[in-house]
Amino acid sequence: MTSPADLAQLLAAVPGVVLRSSDELYPGRGAGLPVLEIQNAHGRAVLALQGAHLLSFVPQGGRDLLWLSPLAKFNPGKAIRGGIPLCLPWFGGHPDKSRGLPAHGFARTSDWQLESAEVLADGRHQLVLGLKDTLLTREMWPHHFHFRFAITVGSELTVMLEAEHQGHVPVEFTAAMHSYFAVPNVAECVIEGLAGCEQINTLGGITRLHNEGDVVIRDVHDSVYLDVPAVQIIRTPSGQTRIDSDTRSAIVWNPGTNALKGGDIGPAYTGFVCVERGDAFDNAITLKPGEVYRANMTISG
Numbered sequence: 001m002t003s004p005a006d007l008a009q010l011l012a013a014v015p016g017v018v019l020r021s022s023d024e025l026y027p028g029r030g031a032g033l034p035v036l037e038i039q040n041a042h043g044r045a046v047l048a049l050q051g052a053h054l055l056s057f058v059p060q061g062g063r064d065l066l067w068l069s070p071l072a073k074f075n076p077g078k079a080i081r082g083g084i085p086l087c088l089p090w091f092g093g094h095p096d097k098s099r100g101l102p103a104h105g106f107a108r109t110s111d112w113q114l115e116s117a118e119v120l121a122d123g124r125h126q127l128v129l130g131l132k133d134t135l136l137t138r139e140m141w142p143h144h145f146h147f148r149f150a151i152t153v154g155s156e157l158t159v160m161l162e163a164e165h166q167g168h169v170p171v172e173f174t175a176a177m178h179s180y181f182a183v184p185n186v187a188e189c190v191i192e193g194l195a196g197c198e199q200i201n202t203l204g205g206i207t208r209l210h211n212e213g214d215v216v217i218r219d220v221h222d223s224v225y226l227d228v229p230a231v232q233i234i235r236t237p238s239g240q241t242r243i244d245s246d247t248r249s250a251i252v253w254n255p256g257t258n259a260l261k262g263g264d265i266g267p268a269y270t271g272f273v274c275v276e277r278g279d280a281f282d283n284a285i286t287l288k289p290g291e292v293y294r295a296n297m298t299i300s301g
């Protein structure tokens with residue numbers, strides 16, 4: 001565990017990265033969590049150490065490409081609504097429902113360690129956070145691992161999720177970078193780059209379809225698209241967001257009016273769409289001992 005003193009020493013050598021409490025940036029929203037505010041000539045990002053969870057990314061002179069719920073809470077061990085939660089080592093519910101394991105795995109609610117931080121020659125920042133197995137993680141998932149999440153903050157946001165398998169038997173897992181993208185109105189956005197893909201609609205049971213065209217959101221939408229092209233574009237009447245990834249799946253989610261029934265989204269559900277790149281369902285990954293999974297993604301406005 002990096003002590004606060006070690007963290008302060010590491011960051012003292014990296015201009016443009018400041019350790020703050022979430023309460024300073026988002027006051028009155030729970031007990032508060034440590035966050036890193038990263039600012040350079042190209043852009044600004046906010047990253048919670050819990051979950052290695054990006055909360056905001058604003059390219060210089062632009063808008064926040066990520067959505068953070070106005071009802072998001074910052075409490076230890078609880079998932080934060082918005083930004084880019086990391087879902088692993090399983091996406092969605094755990095296959096064994098009897099064990100009461102957390103949805104989307106334990107990575108998003110675990111404390112990650114800052115492993116390195118540097119300013120690149122062109123002024124962008126690169127930070128690497130890591131999570132290793134503990135007694136607690138092995139109770140939920142009996143494997144030795146080292147997860148890493150590298151972020152590069154420039155005029156684009158580039159991330160790489162790595163899972164190094166340090167155990168002795170092959171392991172299957174699923175993962176997603178569960179990005180919440182800010183849009184003016186979800187009903188008016190079009191998601192390009194998923195036409196022709198197999199679609200698994202997970203609402204009210206599992207239905208498999210062939211997705212014919214661009215995706216539009218009419219009330220609740222929860223579908224996994226398989227073997228997708230590298231690029232999706234979220235087009236809105238006032239601009240676009242581009243997502244580029246070498247992963248094989250994309251999950252598109254918005255709770256629609258279900259969000260009005262309670263929880264940490266509420267009427268603000270109209271302000272985002274999740275386009276989550278990763279490897280899930282039929283695109284699950286099997287790692288042999290010693291193998292490393294790598295998922296890259298770049299987001300730009």
Ligand SMILES: O=P(O)(O)OC[C@H]1O[C@H](O)[C@H](O)[C@@H](O)[C@@H]1O
Pocket residue numbers: 079092103104222223251252253274276
């Ligand atoms: O509420 P959470 O556990 O954060 O999950 C939020 C959503 O994540 C994904 O998009 C899943 O496909 C949805 O079924 C789920 O509702």
